[in-house]
Amino acid sequence: MEAPQYVAARVQQALAEDGRTNELGIRVDVRGDQLFLRGQVSEAGQRDRLGLVAHEAAPELHLHNEITIVGDVFDQGEDEHLD
Template sequence: MTAEQYLAARLRQALAEDPRTTELGVRVTVRGDHVLLSGDVASPERRAELEAVIHDVAPELTVLDDVKVVPSDAPVGREEIR
């Protein structure tokens, strides 16, 4: 494993274990002094917390945020299955 892979694993672990995020579904890729976050979250607040955790663990990295907010509202109406 390279140093970037170890750092990415450490950042993924931080996102999973930090009570602000407890996030398992976000991908973390480290390239030099940049970290790319990608995936889906349920709210803009959760997205901001992801960046905050990364900044707390590795403040020297520049975060490139490609995380999309996908609302998880309750379905409207009935779904018909045929």
């Protein structure tokens, strides 16, 4: 059985290198047969793609996608004006 830190590194590398995700800011934790993804993305579609890529990289683990979706920084009630 592969050590948890190696499984986490393999998943982290897949998230960074897969063309569907190219994501560096996601924390990957492996505990037993559980795989946890944590971090923030700007849209639900990206969250779903990250879960898919992580599952493909470690299909033997039970995935817990705890990534949260945050709005764009300009969606906080203020309009951006470019001149």
